[in-house]
Amino acid sequence: MLEDTLLAYETRIWHFITQPQVLVALAIAIPAAIAFQYFTTSGQTAVRSAHQQYPSNQTIMSPPKEDLPPPKSDPFTLDELTRFNGTDESLPIYVSIR
Numbered sequence: 246m247l248e249d250t251l252l253a254y255e256t257r258i259w260h261f262i263t264q265p266q267v268l269v270a271l272a273i274a275i276p277a278a279i280a281f282q283y284f285t286t287s288g289q290t291a292v293r294s295a296h297q298q299y300p301s302n303q304t305i306m307s308p309p310k311e312d313l314p315p316p317k318s319d320p321f322t323l324d325e326l327t328r329f330n331g332t333d334e335s336l337p338i339y340v341s342i343r
Contacts, residue, residue, distance in 0.1 A: 261267060321339070329339035 321341075326339055326341055329336050331338045
């Protein structure tokens with residue numbers, strides 16, 4: 246009797262799971278759940294590992310260089326600056342800052 250009842254339940258469950266609507270829902274829900282889990286935990290792991298690698302009193306930036314020459318103060322005229330607009334590939338590109 247118990248075996249017949251269990252077999253009936255298994256049959257009902259199998260028929261329910263193999264319905265097209267249920268299969269489509271599972272085909273969408275399972276990858277979505279996996280993607281959600283991956284994207285919500287991978288960011289936390291990266292942040293956690295960055296904090297472990299670089300404590301709050303340490304920085305990932307290199308220290309400022311001491312041997313740099315002072316900035317140049319060579320003003321360009323507008324005509325001189327137009328030569329360095331990127332049309333000639335042999336010349337660098339300069340940007341004017343006011």
